Amino acid sequence: MKIGFPRALFYYDYFPFWAGFFYHLGIEVETSPPTQRQIMEDGLKKTSDETCLPLKLLAGHIQALKDVDAIFLPRMVSMEENTYNCPKFLGIPESLLSAVPPEIPVLSAVINWRKGQRQVLKDLRILGMQLGKSGAEIHRAFLEGHEWQQHYQDSRGGEWDFEEKMREIEYVTRQTTKTRPQNFSVQLSENHQNCQKDLKITLIGHSYLVQECYANLNLLQRLREHAEVNLIQHVEREDVEAHLSGLRKKLFWSHAKQIYGAGNKFVEDPTVDGIIYLTCFGCGTDSMVQELLAQRVRKHHKPYMVITLDEHTGEAGLVTRLEAFLDMVERRKVREGYVSAYGECLDSHSNTL
Amino acid sequence: MGNDNYYLGADVGSVSTNLVLLSEKNEVALTLYLRTQGRPMQTIQEGIKVLRSKIGKSAKIIGVGTTGSARQLAATLLGADVIKNEITAHAVAASRVNPSVQTILEIGGQDSKIIILRDGVVSDFAMNTVCAAGTGSFLDQQAARLGIPIEEFGQLALEAASPIKIAGRCSVFAESDMIHKQQLGHALPDILAGLCQAMVRNYLNNVGKNKDIRGPIFFQGGVAANPGIRKAFEEELGQPIIVPEHFGVMGALGAAYLAQEKVGRQSELRTRFRGLQLGEIQFNARSFECSGCANRCEVVEILQEGSILARWGDRCGKWANAVGKGTYKGKSQEGEQQGA
Known part of the structure; x- marks a missing residue:
């Protein structure tokens, strides 16, 4: 049996779990190819105009899955206590059924950690019955998936490259039936994370935007050519929690919590020269978190820019903003090097970013 | 005449193509403002032809800078030494004209931006996002609809006795609101002044959101020619607004300064300029x-x-x-x- 896994949305955070899960069950997993124009166009045609870009991309990736026995679309309700994923995650798979080719069945499973591990296992056993697997097998597959996810999360940070890591995982998941190609080798990207760069920029945003290099017009790579780039995805959970203080109410969306907590850590970090917030048009959680972070940034006088993505394919707008931002950060950095005789930065009187 | 050396700055935007010649003594020798009309290549060539006819035979271009949304195209055609984004170019020009400037309001044909400077360095900026409601093209369009030349738009707006309120968030809403008001019998100057205020309100809420606007404030870009908008800004911000002499070509002027910085620093560096005859090349x-x-x-x-x-x-x-x-x-x- 071969299951199709769309390379979109939940793929960017939770694929290792599902890869390990299905690997243990001896089920081959086929991921859709990286986003390209056709996938984007197909996605736009099959979704309502109201929805956000990442969901439109997911619809495109569903259509790109050919020759699979089923398409897997899990309903990832909650990943930890007291938090939820965005409501658009919760609407899957129903909200996207129109994008699924009629001849391919959809497999789904509910993941809801809010109700504890017992409930998660119970829901997974329902999926197991559809796959003809026993409860014990499902339990072991769950543990294996958990291990893969843990391993993946522990490996993040520093020289780490998302795409490379994913290629490794995808390679293993296909191994169950295919033989290893002769010239297979994981290529190390030479031009990423050069620690010699003078500038240090933090790129804040949902994993499915930051790592989606087609839709974000290669923003991450472009930034890495000029600066050392920090991502919020690499911040440990404890660190995120530690930087959530100061909020009057708890944030109950997983991504919002991660973005605010980790973002806050970088805002307070004096070695970070500038912060770019990548969002997509119409994102409900970002509309709030972005503003909360902007307030924090203003207090710390840091250069800050918001980039809003939609279906753009023209790069001019992005390039202009990025160039101007880097120019600004660079020139400001040079100037702030001139410390006055009173021992404070020249612009410390200013409330401007 | 050894002083006949110039730096050329070119700002090729969606609506206008501007060329500036800057002398070695930092004097603006020539400014050209041409409409791009969707044909940037021909417009640049046209501009070079005009430029060639206006300067002396002994004149020499010793550095070229380009900016604007077609800066890459312009750089290829002209052979540029510096290619810079509009924000940096505008900021450089303004701070060279007046080193104490702290805020730049810039409204062009298709985009608008705000630049905050402190001690001559950009410390914050913003460009319009999805909405182009507050830009020059919209004013152009409305002037055409009302049958008045765009040059008289601002002057008429200044004659308003009591400006009316117009919805400014979106150009579609603004237009329908204007039509309704005009059908009710409001005077044209009142409508125009209302539109100016709506545009300024929209600009400050959208582009100028969360920005620390301090004087001296420069207003530049093509729309700065409109005294109605200038007045609306002054009323809204409660501060005087300075429109610099070369407000329409500040981007090009900034590009010329940047070319001067680059070429001037390394005296042995020869310009990549492809020559004044490029107006004739196919x-x-x-x-x-x-x-x-x-x-x-x-x-x-x-x-x-x-x-x-x-x-x-x-x-x-x-x-x-x-x-x-x-x-x-x-x-x-x-x-x-x-x-x-």
């Missing part, structure tokens, strides 16, 4: 869809009398990088991929 542009992969990039080719000068638009860079290294051989590349 340039062509064509585009094609690359079928090398599923991205199907739209690649643009600039040709000078049949030979390829530059290419861009491809994500992987295989077409762009192939220029100057012989023609790109699609066949052999495909062969390599199959072998891999």
Whole structure:
């Protein structure tokens, strides 16, 4: 049996779990190819105009899955206590059924950690019955998936490259039936994370935007050519929690919590020269978190820019903003090097970013 | 005459193409403001022809800078020494004109921006996001609809006795609101002044959101020619607004200053300027869809009398990088991929 896994949305955070899960069950997993124009166009045609870009991309990736026995679309309700994923995650798979080719069945499973591990296992056993697997097998597959996810999360940070890591995982998941190609080798990207760069920029945003290099017009790579780039995805959970203080109410969306907590850590970090917030048009959680972070940034006088993505394919707008931002950060950095005789930065009187 | 050396700055935007000649003594010798009219290449050539006819035979261009949304195209045609984004170019020009300037309001044809400077360095900026409601094209369009020349728009707005309120968030809403008010019998100057106020309100809420606007404030870009908008800004901000002498060509002026900085710093550096005769050369542009992969990039080719000068638009860079290294051989590349 071969299951199709769309390379979109939940793929960017939770694929290792599902890869390990299905690997243990001896089920081959086929991921859709990286986003390209056709996938984007197909996605736009099959979704309502109201929805956000990442969901439109997911619809495109569903259509790109050919020759699979089923398409897997899990309903990832909650990943930890007291938090939820965005409501658009919760609407899957129903909200996207129109994008699924009629001849391919959809497999789904509910993941809801809010109700504890017992409930998660119970829901997974329902999926197991559809796959003809026993409860014990499902339990072991769950543990294996958990291990893969843990391993993946522990490996993040520093020289780490998302795409490379994913290629490794995808390679293993296909191994169950295919033989290893002769010239297979994981290529190390030479031009990423050069620690010699003078500038240090933090790129804040949902994993499915930051790592989606087609839709974000290669923003991450472009930034890495000029600066050392920090991502919020690499911040440990404890660190995120530690930087959530100061909020009057708890944030109950997983991504919002991660973005605010980790973002806050970088805002307070004096070695970070500038912060770019990548969002997509119409994102409900970002509309709030972005503003909360902007307030924090203003207090710390840091250069800050918001980039809003939609279906753009023209790069001019992005390039202009990025160039101007880097120019600004660079020139400001040079100037702030001139410390006055009173021992404070020249612009410390200013409330401007 | 050894003093006949100039730096050329070119700002090729969506609506206008501006050229500035800056002398070695930092004097603005010539400014040109041309309408791009969707044909940037021809407009640049037209501009160079005009420029050539206006300057003396002994004049020499010793540095070129380009900016604006077509800065890459302009740089290819002219042979630029510096290519810079509009924000940096505008900021450089303003702080050279007045080093104490702290805020720049810039409204152009298709975009608007705000730049915050402290001690002559950009410390914050913003550009309009999805909405182009507060830009020059919209004013142009409304002036045309009301049958008044855009040059008289601002003057008429100043005559308003009691400006009416117009919804400014969106140009579609603004237009329908204006039509309703005009059908009710409001006077034209009142409507125009109301539109100016709505535009300024929208600009400050959208682009100027969360910005620390302090004087001296410069207002530049094509729309700064409109005294109605200037007055609305002054009323809204409660501060005097300075419109610099060369407000319409500040981007080009900034590009010229940047060229001067770059070329001036290294005296042995010779400009890459392709010469004033380029107005006579035949340039062509064509585009094609690359079928090398599923991205199907739209690649643009600039040709000078049949030979390829530059290419861009491809994500992987295989077409762009192939220029100057012989023609790109699609066949052999495909062969390599199959072998891999």
